[in-house]
Structures are given as C-alpha cells and as structure tokens.
Amino acid sequence: MSTPISITRYQGLEAIELRAPDGARATLLLHGAHLVSWVPAGADEQLYLSPKSAFATGQAIRGGVPVIFPQFATRGPLQRHGFARGKPWQLVSAESGKDDALAVLRLNDDGATRMVWPHAFEAEISIRIAGRALEIELACENQGDTPLSFSAALHTYLRLTQIMSASVQGLSGLAYWDSTIERAATQHEDLLRLDGETDRIYQDVKHGLTLRDGDRRLAIRQQGFADAVVWNPGQAKGDALPDMPEGGWKQMLCVEAAxxxxxxxxxxxxxxxxxxxxELL
Structure with a gap:
C-alpha cells in the first residue's frame, strides 16, 4: 500500500522529500521540477549542488538535475535552456510504496509561455527511486492544433571526488559535436578523460555509459533521448561562474540525456x- 507524501520546503522553496523503505531518498523542488539531491540506499550523495546556488523564484539553480525544455542552450530564439527550469510545476502525485518512492510533476502552457513559444502543451517529470537506482522521465504532449518542435535535456550534475581522476566509459565510436571549438569529431578512446573545458554533444547514444570516479562506478542509461551531453566548464569558465565556488568545477561533471x-x-x-x-554499482 502506498503512502502519500506531503509538500515541504527546501531552501525556502516548495519541495517533495522522497524516501523509499530501503533508505534511498531524493529531494525534488516544484520550482523547475528540479531534483537537487539523490542518495541511494546505503550510499552518499550522488549529485553536485553548488553551495552558491540561488534558490529564488524564476532563477536557475546550479546543480542537481535542471530540466531543459523547450530549447537547449542558445540553439533558438528563447532564453538559454528554455523556460521550464524557472517555472513552478504542479504536483500530480507523490507517494512511498512497498519498495520505491515516486513523484510526478506537471507543467502546462500559460500566457507567459505562449508569448515566447506559441504552443499548447503538457509536460511531466516523473522521479522514481529504489535501492541504488534513480529514474527520471520527461514527457511532453502537444495539446494544440498545430505542430510543435522542441529540444530537451536532463542536465544531470554528477558529484565527483576529483575531476582529474574521473572518466566516462562507453562513448567509443560515437560522433560528437565539440562546442568548445565548433567542430564535429569522433570519439576513438574507450575512456573520456577530463583535463580541461569539455562541452560535447554525442549523437545516437544507444548503449549505457559508466562514470568512473576513483573506486565508484555509476551506470548511466537513457531511453527516448538520442544524444548525450558531457560538460564541464573547466577552470577559467568555472571560476567565472557567479553561482559556483572557486574550484567547484573540479567536483562536478554533467552527463546529460538530451x-x-x-x-x-x-x-x-x-x-x-x-x-x-x-544506478550506483
């Protein structure tokens, strides 16, 4: 039998605190449907959240899992990464079950979104935790009478012990767009090692990836998303970010389903x- 979960507050914002019977837990804000914490059963925090993040209505949060919709980065006329991450989402359901915990949030078009993106839509974020696994699903329905087009991503910030000793496995053979030099290339190495600014969009990602961080292994899989973005700002850009502490870039890596x-x-x-x-292995 499921037990409903009530809305609480986190850093002054409305939030859902998910807790599974096995000890897994996660914190999901209604602001932006933004997941800010995930702790698997018997383990430590897996997401990076900047201690300098602003928790204010309408502002983006640095870390966790921002929801990018309906535009990625500046690839279009809208604000960077679209409007979804700065909007209040509505709680559909939140409950703890026999072996998991689940929350569903919803965002519909309104007057403000239609002014910049003239489409009727319904988007949903579903978060499920159980054991050492986290599932995040983004869904969208066109509720209007004209076609619509969008890009999207789950901009997952993963916590690292130290970026210089971290790598991503499973990208070998994939074509990618390197946004740092505006050039297409192909990954030949089995391990992607991070030794500076990294901003790559890998395409046709059909197999799982593995984050290697010291002795830690985190399996990363995706369905429905064709691309995977690997991003770290590097020292110069990272230390220039107003909402990230000096050296904070060394403790994070974004591996995004996109x-x-x-x-x-x-x-x-x-x-x-x-x-x-x-999934923490």
Missing part, C-alpha cells in the same frame, strides 16, 4: 517521452 541535434517534432495530439536512469 535531444538536441534533431529536435522532437509532435503533430497535434502526439506525445514523446525520454528517460535517464542512474
């Missing part, structure tokens, strides 16, 4: 969904 290079196109009434799964 749909960027080929945006989703939905006819009226059509829907789409994409999921990222993280």
């Amino acid at each position: 749909q960027v290079l080929k945006p989703v196109e939905l006819a009226p009434g059509e829907s789409w969904a994409g999921m990222q799964t993280l």
Whole structure:
C-alpha cells in the first residue's frame, strides 16, 4: 500500500522529500521540477549542488538535475535552456510504496509561455527511486492544433571526488559535436578523460555509459533521448561562474540525456517521452 507524501520546503522553496523503505531518498523542488539531491540506499550523495546556488523564484539553480525544455542552450530564439527550469510545476502525485518512492510533476502552457513559444502543451517529470537506482522521465504532449518542435535535456550534475581522476566509459565510436571549438569529431578512446573545458554533444547514444570516479562506478542509461551531453566548464569558465565556488568545477561533471541535434517534432495530439536512469554499482 502506498503512502502519500506531503509538500515541504527546501531552501525556502516548495519541495517533495522522497524516501523509499530501503533508505534511498531524493529531494525534488516544484520550482523547475528540479531534483537537487539523490542518495541511494546505503550510499552518499550522488549529485553536485553548488553551495552558491540561488534558490529564488524564476532563477536557475546550479546543480542537481535542471530540466531543459523547450530549447537547449542558445540553439533558438528563447532564453538559454528554455523556460521550464524557472517555472513552478504542479504536483500530480507523490507517494512511498512497498519498495520505491515516486513523484510526478506537471507543467502546462500559460500566457507567459505562449508569448515566447506559441504552443499548447503538457509536460511531466516523473522521479522514481529504489535501492541504488534513480529514474527520471520527461514527457511532453502537444495539446494544440498545430505542430510543435522542441529540444530537451536532463542536465544531470554528477558529484565527483576529483575531476582529474574521473572518466566516462562507453562513448567509443560515437560522433560528437565539440562546442568548445565548433567542430564535429569522433570519439576513438574507450575512456573520456577530463583535463580541461569539455562541452560535447554525442549523437545516437544507444548503449549505457559508466562514470568512473576513483573506486565508484555509476551506470548511466537513457531511453527516448538520442544524444548525450558531457560538460564541464573547466577552470577559467568555472571560476567565472557567479553561482559556483572557486574550484567547484573540479567536483562536478554533467552527463546529460538530451535531444538536441534533431529536435522532437509532435503533430497535434502526439506525445514523446525520454528517460535517464542512474544506478550506483
């Protein structure tokens, strides 16, 4: 039998504190449907959250899992990374079950979104935790009478012990766009090691990835999303970010499930969904 979970507050913002019977827990803000914490059963925090993040209505939060929708970065006329991460989402359900905990949040178009993106839509974020696994699903339905197109990402910030000793496994053979030099290339090495600014969009990602961080291994899988973004600002850009402490870039790496290079196109009434799964091995 499921037990409903009530809304609480985190850093002054409305939040859902998910707790599974096995000890896994997560914190999800209604602001932006932003996951700010995930602690697997018997383990430590897996997400990076900057101690200098601003927790204020309408402002982006540095860390956790920002929801990027309906535009990735500056690839379009909207504000950077779209408007979803700065909007209040509505709670649909939140409950703790026999072996997991689940929350669903929803965002619909309103007057403000239609002024910049003239489409009727319904987006949902579903978060499920159980044991040492986290599932995040983003879904969108076109509720209007004209086609719509969007890009999206789950901008997951993973906590690192030290970036110089971290790597991502599973990208070998994949083509990618290197945003630091505006050039296409192909990954040949089995391990992507991070030794400076990294900003790559890998395409046609069909197999799972593994974050290697010292003795820690984190499996990263995705469904529905075609691309995977690997991002770290490096020292110069990282230390220049006003909402990240000096040296904070060394403790984080974004591995994002994304749909960027080929945006989703939905006819009226059509829907789409994409999921990222993280599992501590």
